[in-house]
Amino acid sequence: MKDLNILFAGFGGQGVLFAGKVAAYAGLIENKEISWLPSYGPEMRGGTANCSVCISDNPIGSPLVTNPNVLVVMNLPSLDKFIDTVEPGGTVIIDSALIHKKVERTDLNVHYVPSSSLAEENGLKGLSNMILVGKLFHEVCAAPGDYQFSTPETLDQALQKCIPPRKAGMLDFNRKAISLGAQA
């Protein structure tokens, strides 16, 4: 596979770090080299939050993603901040229920998924992030192409790793969110 550098970005509390962790675990299960780096500090408490995930066949250099191949974005300030940093030909996945703006760049594959309203309508409050993860795997991580490193089965295993036993009841809701995202 080609080196995959994903940036997840949004508000603190939207589950940006958790989404990144699930993607990173899928890489770990597939025996890839991976790194996960959060933004930390005051910005996590209500401001913008983001996390860098690198997945590669080779040891990861800088874990900080400055030019992502894939940007998963959950709020407008983050879209404005990062859209120009995405590599040409890269993929952008947008929560179009919260971000009404269209991407002006024409050299990107842009997917508009109304994830926060889909979550609301399907009784999956707080799982907008996992709907976008479903889309991410369907379009990039588990889709035939340069960046394929995973399968829907690996994603499910990763999910099981990331949800602690005391929250086991959340597993099926997360699965439903991922499947909604894949179909969106």
Add this chain to the structure above:
Amino acid sequence: MKVLMKGNEALAEAAIRAGCRHFFGYPITPQTELAAYMSKRMPKIGGTYLQAESEIAAVNMVLGASAAGVRAMTSSSSPGISLKGEGISYMAGSDLPALIINVQRGGPGLGGIQPSQADYWQATKATGHGDFQILVLAPSTVQEMVDLVSDAFDLADQYRMPAMILADGMLGQMMEPVSLPEEAGAAPAQKDWAACGHGGKRPHNIVNSLYLTPDKLEELVKERFARYEQIKQHEQRAEEYLADDADVVVVAYGASSRVARGAVNKAREMGIKAGLVRPITLWPFPADALNRAASHAKNLLVVEMSMGQMIDDVKLAINCQKPVHFCGRTGGMIPTPAQVLEQIQALA
């Protein structure tokens, strides 16, 4: 299977597995997960986790525990390490082993909370007052953080001196896959100098750093420096990556070495003979590895997350035989591979 762990948590778990049962700390970003992890784990295994009233109290509790012969540690981030300086100097003056972890952030003063390497001078030259050194180890991956913790404890015990792991906010906060060593029990306290109660069976031991007679103090400091010479000869560690035939040798440690490695790989793809020497021990400084690489290099390029602190040691190590250049960011900013590559190209 490997597990995904944050650097801070991996450091804590590795310390427990190295037999440490005494942790004294105080919260500070970006190190807090380490103390939080200890607060959960230590009570379950019969260890001591204590959040002291200040960093100064914590480091002196480490001194006390170490004097009693057990493996003890503390951790903090830059401003907190400054506060611990006094205790570290007292431990050096008392010939006590201990582990101190610094997850560096931007400074001076309260500075910021983003990753930095601006405490290099403090760690390697002046952690506290007086004639002394401490061992300084610099991991660059979460796995290496795990591996170096037990090495640091062992070296500290072997040479009876404090050891520091110099990490930074990036390494502390990031997650990577790690293999953890087997769970060991508490390290046995077999230290014949320890002040742990003698029951009338032997003369009592005294742990002390006060020597009012100058010739006695000089003798002790000289004995310590003879030990430092042994350490310089036997304990230098560095990774040499594509450095054998490199025209441009990049020198970087910790998080900035990851950025540098990326730039070296890109340079090689472009046909430029670039290599990396990554110091793993910052004290003792790996002069041998640098001299090997510098012997055939045209230029050296030091990459740091500071205004340039290690660069002086690089120049000294190679006796300024080759030009040494600098590339860095500070204040919590992180150099990009592109920025380093640009300088490599200019020097090739």
